[in-house]
Amino acid sequence: MSLPPLTTWSEIHRRLPLIFPEGSPNREHSIWEIAAKTIFVMQYVGAVEGRERWIRPDQVTRMTDTQAAQTTDTVREQWAKDSMKPSKTDIPGRWYAVNTRESIRDDTIRYALIANGAVLDKPGVAVTSPAGRYALQSDFADLLDxxxxxxxxxxxIDAWQKKYLNAGALARIAIVRRGAAAGGDHQLVTFSNGETRRMSTGPSSDIxxxxxxxxxxxFLDKxxxxxxxxxxxxxxxRDDELAKAIGLTIPAEKSLxxxxxxxxGPIHxxxxxxxxxxxxxxxxxxxxxxxxxxxxxxxxxPVNVAFVTxxxxxxxxxxxxxxxxLAWGSYAWFASxxxxxxxFSEKVKRIEGSSQ
Structure with a gap:
């Protein structure tokens, strides 16, 4: 079986932000250079779903620019075999130091590329095994042609996202995209009492x-x-009547x-x-x-005051x-x-287990 067509790691790097747009989970580690080079090595050796070829993270560290430029099937096949052999010989120009393989395995492969459906983990391979265990998901690999x-x-890319990204990820992407693409010169904001106000468009207004x-x-009752x-x-x-009703004086200053x-809803x-x-x-x-x-x-x-970013x-x-x-005792909320x-709790007396 011939090896798949090879794409340069820089072109892979260019495509990754398109495949994993703003809002994608673990996006930073799915689109950075290490991810692109990891994917390149999988493509280089033919580690793609259905081919029964798999890589180890340390193979990514062994790749060099010189080797990456040699693209014939014969050379690629030989490197795939050689890069699996134990070696203490220094590799001039290697992409990454030996001790970065754990970071490549965890930050990039496990928690980003596998989590987002781009890479598969071969079942039945022990964590301590020297065998290869990671390969590109076949439909994802097609995006690299x-x-x-x-x-x-x-x-x-659109078809792949709809098929392989989960509903939560797709919802986040849609919200972020909608905020980034808002058009016109204003948008309407609807209050809980049904009143509307106009705001100029832009990311801050969207939030x-x-x-x-x-x-x-x-999060609020009334x-x-x-x-x-x-x-x-x-x-x-600006609702001065509501402010007056609760005893709040709104200062005419920029500190609000x-x-x-x-x-x-609460009594106070x-x-x-x-x-x-x-x-x-x-x-x-x-x-x-x-x-x-x-x-x-x-x-x-203070007990009747909350702070949200x-x-x-x-x-x-x-x-x-x-x-x-962010201040202790405050909250962070995300539109996506x-x-x-x-x-951000100031005092925690005990840790409780996760609840559904």
């Missing part, structure tokens, strides 16, 4: 709309919107968060400050302290950039996973 035109590639229309009714602002501190909505919600209303983060500006410790002072003036004890997606670079600064909420 160098002869595909851009139009055909796009069609094949704000999701907070009002999805987060609030999901939600109300006190203020809603856009980037540039433009006030879209993007959204101020209230839950009228819950005040919810929400910062919308597309690039920067989460609820950090300094921001939390300032907002607690504002709430205190209105007679809200809203993001578009958990896999976004923005969340990774800011997660280390609307029924989930991350709590």
């Amino acid at each position: 160098p002869a595909l035109s851009e139009a055909v590639l796009k069609a094949k 704000s709309k999701a907070v009002i229309e999805v987060f609030a009714p999901t 939600p109300g919107v006190i203020t809603l602002s856009e980037s540039g501190n433009k006030v879209v909505a 968060p993007d959204i101020v919600l209230v839950d009228l 209303p819950l005040l919810v400050f929400v910062e919308v983060v597309h690039t920067d500006g989460p609820v950090n410790e300094a921001r939390k302290t300032a907002l607690l002072k504002l709430a205190d003036k209105a007679g809200f004890a 809203a993001f578009l997606d958990r896999g976004s670079a923005t969340f990774r950039k800011t997660v280390g600064t 996973e609307p029924e989930r909420l991350i709590q």
Whole structure:
């Protein structure tokens, strides 16, 4: 059986973000250079579903640019055999150091490519076995064909995603795509009381709309919107009567968060400050302290105040950039996973098991 057509690792690297778009689980490790080179090595030796050929992670570390440029079947077959043999000989120009094989196995193959259906793990192979155990899923391998035109590639990618990505992954991708592709010069935001307001389009506005229309009714019993602002501190909505009813004085200053919600369900209303983060500006410790002072003036004890930082997606670079600064005692919410909420607990007395 002849080996499959070979695509350069750089072209594979270009295609991976198309196959795993924003919103895909474990996207970072599914599209980075290591993933592209790992996939290239599988293709190089013919490790594709149905061919009964499999690779080990250390074979990825042994590949070199010089070897990758030698593409005849004879050379590829010989390297496939040689790269499986134990060797202490130094390999000039090797792609990765020997001690990176565990990272390739775990971060890239197991938790990204296998989790997303792109790679198969051969059943029955012991963890300690020196035998190869990883191969490309056959339909995924078809997406790497160098002869595909851009139009055909796009069609094949769409079909592959619908067939192999799970419903949750597809939902996240759809939400992120919808936020990135919003058009027009404005969009309507519908409040819980049925009123609507216009907001300019853009990623931050998309997240704000999701907070009002999805987060609030999901996590609050009787939600109300006190203020809603856009980037540039433009006030879209301001309910002074509602604020007055709960004893909150809204200052005419720029210190207010993007959204101020209230839950009228509890005996003592819950005040919810929400910062919308597309690039920067989460609820950090300094921001939390300032907002607690504002709430205190209105007679809200800390127990009746909540802080939320809203993001578009958990896999976004923005969340990774800011997660280390989020205040303890606050929450993180993601428009792409609307029924989930991350709590940064200040004090945990005991660990509880997972519940469904």
